[in-house]
Amino acid sequence: MQQVRGVVAKAKGEPVSIETINIPDPGPGEAVVAISACGVCHTDLHYREGGINDEFPFLLGHEAAGVVESVGEGVDSVAPGDFVVLNWRAVCGTCRACTRGEPWYCFSTFNATRKMTLEDGTELSPALGIGAFADKTLVHAGQCTKVDPSARPAAVGLLGCGVMAGLGAAINTGNVGRGKSVAVIGCGGVGAAAVAGARLAGAGTIIAVDLDPKKLEWATNLGATHTVDAGAGDVVAAIQALTGGNGADVVIDAVGRPETWKQAFYARDLAGTVVLVGVPTPDMVIPDIPLIDVFGRGGALKSSWYGDCLPSRDFPMLVDLYQQGRLDLDAFVSEEIALEDVEAAFTKMHDGDVLRSVVVLS
Template identity: 75%
Template structure:
């Protein structure tokens, strides 16, 4: 039997979000209803609100979530009622050409729930990233649920569902940072600080944080940055070269995703260094680069989508490291808020006042 719960929607571009009643259907084949405990407020949710993803309004916002499985549909075997899970937006299919080549992190046919959640008048909702977790309960595909240790704080664990995993994975999975590497991270919001935390976790010998905000640079030091560069005060490329004996960093991670920051990353790396783009650009952005400069530098230019993660592999391991005190995920939680506070949380995030506001539901 369907149930009615509270949820936060974006009804139309340019309007504030609303807390309304939404209808959650019983789970069908392969589907799961999850009772949401906590959900982080991510920049992607604000982008949905502002029409930067598509115009499939109304959106059910929220996706960085953890909660407890309440009910499962026919054929679900990976999770069962009572399991504590993190939700993800990359439920791999196992059958596409990427999966069959042993590269499931590039899956071309990821799963979402087939049924639609709706408003009480029957209007279908578009869940953010196929999740929609600014709500008491949500409906997802079972492959979007990764079981983790129930001792983890839901407000902390849920952040692995998007931004923290994206940044940490950019360092550990995409760039394959090692203990001998010097890493520079451009942009020290949630994703950039996660890249710093990941680099520190694997023992990078030098971690250079770059931002235009001294408060963010101080946050970066808390996650393991050994040096900081304020991009308002100095030339970023020169500063990174000065800190690396004139050579540049082994790995430069662009957590901003703008042509100017990517260009800084390109020229701030060592001749055989790696650039990783994890910040999300807009469709209109372009790079103008001399082809000879590309040819003469070697190394690797990579993009990192969701930190090249496999949730079933990465989430439990990272939660275990957090519980052991080896990964300071709790530092990403700037404040805990209610559903009614999300519009204000967007304003704080846009102003750079928080790493993550987290909605706590239970």
């Protein structure tokens, strides 16, 4: 066992604190990872606010890259010294999704079974099974994906959650291809990544929709060909006007509210695709849409889980594209901060001042 610093949420709605964390030696199938960098994600704030569950205290942080320090019995996929991006979908290989050849939907993903604790022995709940706002963390070895060790940790670590969710919503779930038209509603971190994904996939028209001029500027820098101020008029009509009156081939809702999902539904072309990647709250319901419209417009209504990614396939490929200058992951890093700055970063994120604050540890 060893002791490190970590950012802990002890109670609902209370400011986070830096605590001493006990990290056990890795058990079978597990790995201890020294964290190099970890992004500040909305999901971490949801944990702090009790929006995920009430299993306090939480060890926050999950969008991370680092170096494997040690591994447990039976681990041969990674070794000490490997530079890895952490993921929260360590596929099992045996569930019904995996055995039918769709491991990106794995219904039985792995986490470490040994528990990290506070100094007094209180067990911690690691955010998304990772807990990477810490000098080191314990994860399942399947949560570690080896990538190019020369890549910038602050940038590639963001593939661990939000950036991958957005890129994958366009490329994997939306199946955006060359010449397609795409609209992205909501251009925070995930939506901006969906814009970047659409550009990477060769989309011809990429429409960014948001209320905030700053976010529209971010989206433009990442590849949007047109912008729509959502507060200036009818969003559906604006998207249709930019697509020959037809609507976009793929519309991605990166907000996750009934009103934005309804906009996405009607802003797509006939036989087009709607992708929901913004996470709704439990009280939200599908808006009142006539069933004949669902039938008559055809196409597909999809939800995107983690960008429907397969980390072992997607992370190395995307890091290589980043290294080649074809995917600007650096654009998502608004600032580099210390562990002590996480609470302030939550405020900046909530206020829309940053795409990502990234905690840099080494």
